[in-house]
Amino acid sequence: MHAHLQPYVTPILLTTQSFTESAPLLDDADDPHLESQPTQKASFTERLGTILNEPLTPINKILLVLLLIFLLLSAVFIGLFAGAQYKLYHRGGQPGENPPTSTFTSVVTLPPTATRTTTVVVPPTAAPSDPPTDNVCLTPECVKLSAAILSSLDTSQDPCENFYDYATGGWRKSHPIPSDKGRYGTFNSLFEENQQIVRDILENGNSVSALKSSADEQLLRKLRTLYASCMDQDTLDALGEQPLHQVLRVVRKLFRGKTTDISSNAGSKDELDDDKKRDGLTAALAYLHSRGIPALFSFDVEGDSKVDPNFMALWFSQPDLGLPSKEYYEDKPIRKVYKGVVERLLFASYEDEEQAQKKIAENLVQNEETVKAWPPWPWPPWGGDGDDDDGDKKPKNRSELAKHLARKVVKFERRLANASLDLDVLQQDPMGTYNKIPISNLTGALPQIHFNNYFTTLTPRNYPDEVIVTYPAYIESLSHILDTTSRDVIEAYLVTQVALRLATRLSLKTESWKARRSLDEVLMGIKPGAVGDRAEYCVNAVDSALGFAAGRYFVNETFGGDSQEKGTQVIEDIVKSFKASLPKIDWMDQTSADAAADKADAIRIKVGYPLSPNTTNAESIARYYALVKVSQHAYFDNMLSAVTSDVYREWQQLGKQRDLQAWEMTPATVNAYYNPPANEIVFPAGILRPPFFSQEWPSYLKYGAFGQVAAHELTHAFDSAGRLYNQEGKLEEWWTKNTSEGFLVKQKCIVDQFSAYTVVGPDGKEVHVNGNLTSGENIGDTGIIQAYRAWKAQFDDSYQAGTEYLLPGLNFTREQLFFIAFGRIWAENIKPASLVQRVRTDPHSPNEFRVDGALHNVPEFADAFNCPKGAKLNPPPEKQCIFW
Template sequence: CMDSNCIVLAAAVLSSLDATRDPCEDFYGFVNGGWMNEHPIPADKGRYGHFDEVALKNRMIIRQILEQNPSLVPSPDSQTLTKLQNLYASCMDEDHLDSLGIQPLLQVVNTVRGLFNGSTTVVDASHGSQHALSIAPHRGLTAALSYIHSRGIDALFEFIIEGDVGVDPNAMTLWFYQPGFGLPSKEYFEDKDIVDKYTSTLERFFAALNENSEENVQYWPPFPWPPWGGDDDDKKPQYKTPAELAKAVVEFEGKIAIATLDLDRLQQDPFGTYNPVNARNISESIPQVDFPGYWSSFTPRAFPDRIIVTYPPYLESLSSLLSNTSDDVIEGYLIARVTQSLAEYLGQETEIWKANRELVELLTGIKKGAVGDRAEYCATKVTNTLGFASGRFFVQEAFGGESRSKATRVITDIVDAFKHSLSGVDWMDTTSAEAAAEK
């Protein structure tokens, strides 16, 4: 191939090699050494590879689109572009973000508090039957979880809509997943230094939220606690400083982590993580959450009757944890998940942004104080938030002319080559090869 694109691609491949290394001794270094020498990891990133370079080039195209002057002629496209540009401009306006402080976050946190404080999460086994439960009102936890999950923040558990691989991959089904954590994985909770840093980060979160709340008090949660009446009045109030609450929340989250399935099995065991159950089983396993009410909050067209659980033992473990954990710790956990998830959107002068950034630097290896290009960050947030809308303009800009037909031809050639190779597979009979080709 002597096409100009082929020549450029061949040159790029050759420049990625490091001919000074012996491929028999260091094949990885031989293949990638040249590229690695030309592309050191940026100070504001914890990793960098070929796909990161491609993503950066794509974001440059998005930036050009977002920074161009919108058309003066009103049209659906111009209106969509204006929305994209408004989102981008709001992200770029750091002075305004700094002037707002943590007030936008406080609005979300106060909403979570208000929703949660309507009930208790204690479940007691009644006498005479181990299955009969006396459940106090649980609308508060359910409402708080619905609100948090609707904003893309997972806590306690997560539902994902995916194909039912055991019946029909095209049939979209609810999958019940274990939650993510404030740390990258459950193993991090075994590292004392990291846990100490995580705990101090949550302490700074709670202290900053308390300092900026309308009721500035010495303890967290604010006095009086619990704030609702009913049976909880008989409970001994629990007053916790930010440090005490942070420690309790991390211990609670650590117990959740222990109860979850290891990531290697979760991601690589398709049979062990495929456990279809009746939706009623979820409600019975975790009675502290009103799942019919939870699902109703997302206004589904039809209520689910079949749910696939990735790790059934986690349901019982979570229920036990909720029953044996005080309400202030559960509320603190929910607020910690919200704060950590939204911290990056605050102004960089806020205490919460700084605390979260220090934790991120420790966990990812980013150089301390190294902040990347704001425009690149904001372009990423636009594509993450309004991906389909921004994708339309990206395709128009990046894939003009015969790009579609060329890409289709490449894909078709790959499929044809794969089908042809099946006939030469010794361990596959003719019937299996034909079935594989059709699939």
């Protein structure tokens, strides 16, 4: 029993059902009063009074003591039994009752056929208006569900102080982090289950035998060929570094102006005349970006949020870096590790050049074309780099060259990182990161890139007139960095970017794969040399490359019955609850509340699977993936083809209206999202499974688990960034000034709250959560209150329909189980290095704070668990950040 939970004492009136008066055990013949009694039996009270008025003999005293002991024991037994019955019924009562405040760690199961011989009467103030008559569900499914919940808990913890540990401690203890991962939680666990379903589809055809169209045959053949090529480790071992080196040869030729062809076969094309050559850097960047490899800058195609959110415009932004965030470049030990990885990648790439030169010499007579081949050795052919820290000293061999350039590349990337906008501003300030300019301004500010040629490569029939820039200062900084960096360093940087992104698709025996893996081991705390199941990796690769095709069969296997309808109902109930709460928000005036209700009504709700491509139509999906070329023994090329197809498809949307049926996530994904310009919330079928959702669950679990996911995404429409998009997805200030000012006060409150949380890194040092970076997600997590209210609002109907049934062995109120369902979905074990990476890069707070930090601001939680004032999760009102 927890210290903060006091026993709930209920006065009871005991009425015996079979008690009969009987003759005294011992008759006293000397008693004159017995003969003078009337024939009607004296009452028990009268006789007791008579006995008490007479002197007691020793034997009577003994008998009286025994009788009193017997009555006392009987009363205790009956009281305990009645209390147990009351608690059982009380858990089945209506919301709003005073909950019992003791939580038992032991489980007592009463036989369903037990006969009661006692009537329990509770005071009207504590009893439901209609005493519950529902029974505990004892089906195998209910027993399993109850066991899963119980096994998730750690009841040695105090829920009022550490609810995250209380709700997830059991799960975390029984689910250690696999040696090949830096973190492992319920999301990962469910994703593995989803992967297994997809794997069964890929490895045998029985599960999809009902889908026999020619388009299905084509899709399944493509899916299985890609999967088989990934699993073909013998071929990968035989190819070694060759697939990566082929790409690197193209990049180097393009950069040096040797060719203008950026196709995957560029290495075998004839060189064009000098007057047709493109600028080398521009051509190399166009090639990399078309293959999904970030370098120097990035372009995205998304709605023009200030003019027409559904008109797909071009956005220019800073690139991803080799390290996860700019903070890592100021971390000297990490920077040292990264420099070593870059050195290994460059060394491996130069080995290919040496071998190429040997091959040229051997085949000089046989193949005249190879005489023209690049590169000459030693590399680079232009000598010093102009900014050598070691003066004019030149590297003498490949090892020295790799070491020399690795240092320069890390320095170059560090300059890019310092020129980049901080992630918290980039993600939380949509007004500040919308800067539309004529395309000529971009080309003028960054003359090192010939954007005319760049756009001709990526979008030959739709040249943009304008571009939206997220951070104009980065353009000027990039131009200066390029002007002050030698070409060999820039080329080495491009080579490094390719190797970092593509090395994971090579054989595990290659030096490039090992170098890239060693970086992950440090950044995520993975056990050195630990490698996970190959099939798991390959199923994940299939989902990333052909996820909507795999999703068709995943949905067919898992998303039947009323899952879509019941999942949608939960979401719609939460929207209704949110609208009902708007007039009661103290910082929001009526004008803004009406506008917020309009936006909530306008949100598009998407559940299960997309209609573009249409998951129910194999032909639609086949057309979607028509450009993806898949070969049996070419995994590396297969993935490159898939990514190139994705990039081409994105650029094809430029200048067109948004496809309102399209999704950003595949059906098997365990996640959900809100898209502000589209004003839509999307929930893939992959997350509509336990422990998040089941259409057969009692409602208090559905709304506590999946309801939190739904409420989180809905609340994003009104968080620090989402609130700046109106009901049409247009970027504007649509709240009144007073409401916006009131929101900012609340936002500062939650920023300060989460900024005070810390994690401990692998070096034992504390790192603070970035309250600014995570403010939007933290506000989204406050949506748990809307899920709670939505559950309460539908309770009466749900109760009458039988969907609020109880589970065996769970001595909790429904209110408590709602919050337990919420807490347990965030169960996760994470290594210190991964935790630091998350704090530096992830807009979501660590899971512990997503639970306890959110409940800190939910008084209903403290009420449900009867938390005393002053408990960590029952702070005084002035210290809570209550938005809704």
